[in-house]
Amino acid sequence: MKNYFKYIAILALGIVSCEPELENSIEDEGFYSNGQADFSNYVALGNSLTAGYADGALYISGQENSYPNILAKKFAQTQETSGFTQPLMNDNVGGLLLGGNKIAEPRFVLSVGANGPRPGRLNATPTTEVGNKLEGPFNNMGVPGAKTYHLLAPGYGNVQGVASGMANPYYARFATSDNATVLADAMTLNPTFFSLWIGNNDVLGYATSGGTGTFQINNTDVATYGANDITDPNAFAFVYSQIVEELTANAEGVLLNIPNVTNIPYFNTIPNNALALDAATAANLTGFFQAVAGVMTQVLMQQGASAEQAQAIASQYAIQFNEGANRFLIDVPVSQTNPLGFRQMTEEELLLLTIDQSALAQGYGSVVLTQGVMEVLAVLQAGGQPTQQQVQTLFGAVSGIDDKDVLDSEEIQNIETATQAYNGAIAGIAQNFDLAMVDVNEIFRQALEGGIEFDGGLITAEFVTGGAFSLDGIHLTPRGNAVIANAIITAINAKYGAEVPKANLGEYGTVTLEQNVQ
Amino acid sequence: MKRLFLLGLFVMATAITYAGGYRVSLQGQRSLAMGHTGVAMVDNAELAFFNPAGLVFLEDKINAAVGVSAVFSDVVWQNEEYGQMARTDSPVGTPFYAYFSYKLSDKFSVGLAAYTPYGSSVAWEKDWPGSHLVNDIELAAIYIQALGSYKINDNLSVGGGPIYVNGSVNFNRNLNRSLTDLEGNRSNVTIDASGVSAWGWSAGAMWSPVDSLRIGVNYRSEIIMDAENGDADFENIPNSPLTPFEDTTFNAELPLPAELTVGVSYQMNDQWTFAFDYNRTFWDVYESLDVDFANPNIPDSRNPRNYEDASIYRFGLQYIANETFTLRAGYYFDESPVQSGYFAPETPRNDSNNFTGGLSINVTDKVAIDASFLYSRFEEIDESYDYYQENGENVPFEGTYKSSAFVPGLGVTIKI
Numbered sequence: 001m002k003n004y005f006k007y008i009a010i011l012a013l014g015i016v017s018c019e020p021e022l023e024n025s026i027e028d029e030g031f032y033s034n035g036q037a038d039f040s041n042y043v044a045l046g047n048s049l050t051a052g053y054a055d056g057a058l059y060i061s062g063q064e065n066s067y068p069n070i071l072a073k074k075f076a077q078t079q080e081t082s083g084f085t086q087p088l089m090n091d092n093v094g095g096l097l098l099g100g101n102k103i104a105e106p107r108f109v110l111s112v113g114a115n116g117p118r119p120g121r122l123n124a125t126p127t128t129e130v131g132n133k134l135e136g137p138f139n140n141m142g143v144p145g146a147k148t149y150h151l152l153a154p155g156y157g158n159v160q161g162v163a164s165g166m167a168n169p170y171y172a173r174f175a176t177s178d179n180a181t182v183l184a185d186a187m188t189l190n191p192t193f194f195s196l197w198i199g200n201n202d203v204l205g206y207a208t209s210g211g212t213g214t215f216q217i218n219n220t221d222v223a224t225y226g227a228n229d230i231t232d233p234n235a236f237a238f239v240y241s242q243i244v245e246e247l248t249a250n251a252e253g254v255l256l257n258i259p260n261v262t263n264i265p266y267f268n269t270i271p272n273n274a275l276a277l278d279a280a281t282a283a284n285l286t287g288f289f290q291a292v293a294g295v296m297t298q299v300l301m302q303q304g305a306s307a308e309q310a311q312a313i314a315s316q317y318a319i320q321f322n323e324g325a326n327r328f329l330i331d332v333p334v335s336q337t338n339p340l341g342f343r344q345m346t347e348e349e350l351l352l353l354t355i356d357q358s359a360l361a362q363g364y365g366s367v368v369l370t371q372g373v374m375e376v377l378a379v380l381q382a383g384g385q386p387t388q389q390q391v392q393t394l395f396g397a398v399s400g401i402d403d404k405d406v407l408d409s410e411e412i413q414n415i416e417t418a419t420q421a422y423n424g425a426i427a428g429i430a431q432n433f434d435l436a437m438v439d440v441n442e443i444f445r446q447a448l449e450g451g452i453e454f455d456g457g458l459i460t461a462e463f464v465t466g467g468a469f470s471l472d473g474i475h476l477t478p479r480g481n482a483v484i485a486n487a488i489i490t491a492i493n494a495k496y497g498a499e500v501p502k503a504n505l506g507e508y509g510t511v512t513l514e515q516n517v518q
Numbered sequence: 519m520k521r522l523f524l525l526g527l528f529v530m531a532t533a534i535t536y537a538g539g540y541r542v543s544l545q546g547q548r549s550l551a552m553g554h555t556g557v558a559m560v561d562n563a564e565l566a567f568f569n570p571a572g573l574v575f576l577e578d579k580i581n582a583a584v585g586v587s588a589v590f591s592d593v594v595w596q597n598e599e600y601g602q603m604a605r606t607d608s609p610v611g612t613p614f615y616a617y618f619s620y621k622l623s624d625k626f627s628v629g630l631a632a633y634t635p636y637g638s639s640v641a642w643e644k645d646w647p648g649s650h651l652v653n654d655i656e657l658a659a660i661y662i663q664a665l666g667s668y669k670i671n672d673n674l675s676v677g678g679g680p681i682y683v684n685g686s687v688n689f690n691r692n693l694n695r696s697l698t699d700l701e702g703n704r705s706n707v708t709i710d711a712s713g714v715s716a717w718g719w720s721a722g723a724m725w726s727p728v729d730s731l732r733i734g735v736n737y738r739s740e741i742i743m744d745a746e747n748g749d750a751d752f753e754n755i756p757n758s759p760l761t762p763f764e765d766t767t768f769n770a771e772l773p774l775p776a777e778l779t780v781g782v783s784y785q786m787n788d789q790w791t792f793a794f795d796y797n798r799t800f801w802d803v804y805e806s807l808d809v810d811f812a813n814p815n816i817p818d819s820r821n822p823r824n825y826e827d828a829s830i831y832r833f834g835l836q837y838i839a840n841e842t843f844t845l846r847a848g849y850y851f852d853e854s855p856v857q858s859g860y861f862a863p864e865t866p867r868n869d870s871n872n873f874t875g876g877l878s879i880n881v882t883d884k885v886a887i888d889a890s891f892l893y894s895r896f897e898e899i900d901e902s903y904d905y906y907q908e909n910g911e912n913v914p915f916e917g918t919y920k921s922s923a924f925v926p927g928l929g930v931t932i933k934i
Contacts, residue, residue, distance in 0.1 A: 021594070074601060504597075510696070512700060
């Protein structure tokens with residue numbers, strides 16, 4: 001009788017264990033490896049890029065696809081971890097309320113209008129109230145808008161300071177106290193592993209303002225900086241090093257360097273030569289500027305310049321336009337050598353994504369030819385002498401692009417100088433502290449220049465369609481985040497002898513389609 | 519005797535019968551217990567399926583056999599590169615059969631049969647990494663057949679009859695690898711059609727050159743299930759003219775391929791009988807799963823399958839222990855019709871070794887209980903489906919698969 005039970009037990013076991021099992025299951029211990037790194041307590045520090053900010057807003061599905069969240073899931077396959085928490089927003093609308101008033105707009109979505117697809121702000125009301133404090137700290141300590149020195153700034157998460165701009169609304173949602181710093185909050189999690197991607201905003205604020213701020217070179221007092229200033233590279237290096245020193249007390253980690261922001265779609269979508277002219281208009285414009293140069297010569301001579309001097313200066317305004325694509329004109333500071341304060345853009349200069357494109361179509365960036373201007377031109381053509389007022393009308397017709405809409409060559413130079421200096425500092429610090437490092441600058445350059453291959457094609461820096469950048473032209477799509485996550489995994493695997501599996505890029509989405517826009 | 523019985527049961531517990539593609543070889547507990555052989559066995563009404571020519575050789579006037587199996591079939595998939603793993607959580611399939619034959623005269627028997635030779639039910643975790651190929655599928659076809667069986671002489675008979683098929687399909691998958699609505703829910707489509715009907719036939723012959731030896735052949739025709747005006751239900755579609763997916767109807771074709779079986783049975787003595795069947799299933803007909811949506815704005819779905827004809831080799835042994843107990847065991851090798859590079863996770867079948875066993879208990883002279891079970895053993899396999907397209911490029915879906923199936927079954931045989 002006993003035997004019966006034995007056989008029945010064996011049979012029953014056979015039925016229960018009929019679930020198929022793989023010989024080398026990835027769930028088996030030791031299939032993947034954390035190497036010399038310990039991912040049990042992973043903390044991510046950074047700015048909007050780390051937070052999962054995308055499409056001009058922070059919203060849940062963007063956060064879920066943040067590169068730190070992607071990473072954390074892969075880390076969890078190599079060892080037991082304590083999980084990865086994020087200060088999730090209240091909705092997939094994005095935007096913020098402060099005391100019930102909207103202080104940040106909903107996300108961009110791609111809608112199709114009469115002129116084809118274009119990004120628009122979602123027509124919905126944000127529901128995330130800054131004052132509704134979350135129980136922090138969180139593993140993802142990415143704070144949209146944070147510059148490097150903000151991570152050490154007490155009060156950066158004080159709700160009371162948000163309205164006056166003294167504090168950050170995103171950090172205010174989950175700062176552990178009014179006086180907390182981002183770094184101190186992160187340290188309370190006792191990280192065993194960290195990622196740090198900070199410094200982008202130290203130059204991005206300047207860039208997205210069209211370079212209206214100041215390059216604070218040799219000014220290390222960050223308290224004096226404006227929002228659109230470029231942080232002094234020495235100040236950057238000092239603060240960055242301080243952050244890393246604290247983080248490395250008990251943890252290994254990875255540093256991400258700063259992409260040259262001029263590689264992002266925000267600066268590469270509106271071509272600087274989008275002034276498309278037919279032959280007749282081109283000839284008219286050329287004629288107009290010849291008139292401007294001629295009149296300017298006279299004006300200068302009236303002011304006492306020699307004919308030669310006057311011609312030398314005025315000739316810069318005899319701009320030649322051709323049928324087809326022509327570069328726009330931009331405003332520059334009025335100076336002795338450029339008394340009218342405008343010039344044609346050079347090849348490398350960049351227009352910002354936010355420029356008013358309908359204004360461009362109506363003469364912004366070239367000439368607004370009103371009836372009055374035509375009359376002045378007629379006078380000139382007839383060999384007449386223009387009045388003072390007519391001269392003003394003529395010069396006033398030139399509509400150069402404002403500084404806030406363009407990065408001129410000097411501004412681009414400032415950005416490059418700062419970025420290079422920052423990246424030099426990051427590379428040095430990575431070496432000093434023996435940390436892994438990811439050259440994001442190189443990844444962004446690749447995206448811009450040839451694209452990054454994946455099984456579904458190419459990921460490029462093309463706005464809307466490229467797949468890497470979200471609809472704000474600055475922040476990454478889920479797929480872009482996965483690219484960063486994979487680069488980090490490559491760096492970690494190499495540095496720490498780990499075997500962390502990668503993310504399958506094709507499974508991550510890009511931009512979201514929706515017609516309901518503002 | 520008890521010991522022999524238990525031992526036999528135990529040995530048989532390491533074997534099961536199933537079949538490649540979406541063929542479900544579970545058309546009789548007695549046959550299944552013998553490796554699903556039966557084209558040349560004259561034993562009970564299961565002949566209605568295996569070879570209607572044999573019905574006329576049944577001794578009793580009225581023969582009936584009914585039964586049902588419970589298919590516990592699951593698949594595990596993993597992709598090492600991306601650290602992904604998924605398991606199916608497929609509902610338990612319950613294929614059944616019901617056969618009846620009536621001897622009108624010594625030379626002629628008629629019969630009726632209902633059985634479910636094709637079907638599939640696979641349910642992966644929703645939004646798993648292969649969800650752009652399939653989330654879940656439920657495919658069922660019931661065959662109903664009228665039969666005649668005619669004895670030409672004492673050694674030779676023929677049989678056959680028309681088949682009416684009624685089928686249904688329900689298939690859900692995500693539209694691609696990443697499309698979501700505003701809330702991040704994956705866009706997906708369910709196609710559903712039921713009450714799809716079609717006609718076919720089967721015919722067989724049986725020859726018995728000597729008393730102890732029978733030779734059989736049976737052919738079941740190809741039947742194309744033509745689903746017309748089924749429902750296509752699109753869900754979580756972004757509100758955008760760029761994704762013009764709205765609920766519509768669809769047409770699609772699914773072939774139930776023809777099958778040819780030849781086999782022998784040899785009665786060694788009063789107790790032992792051996793059987794061998796060879797099946798050829800003409801899967802070649804299944805080239806592509808094409809779903810044509812009625813709405814012209816919705817692109818039709820083309821899914822190359824490129825199945826090839828496949829063979830199955832079946833071996834069975836029967837041991838009549840005494841008046842009450844008959845024990846059976848069997849084995850078959852099932853070649854998959856799925857070709858490398860076309861390994862779609864909706865029917866993730868590679869070649870399998872199948873072990874079967876079972877027994878009959880004669881409760882009375884007229885009634886017997888038939889029990890069987892099948893264990894299908896699949897090798898672990900690294901495979902891919904290479905014909906999913908994104909932006910005009912083939913994007914392979916790769917991984918390591920391992921399937922298993924365990925199918926216990928129970929039936930009743932009646933002879934009056």
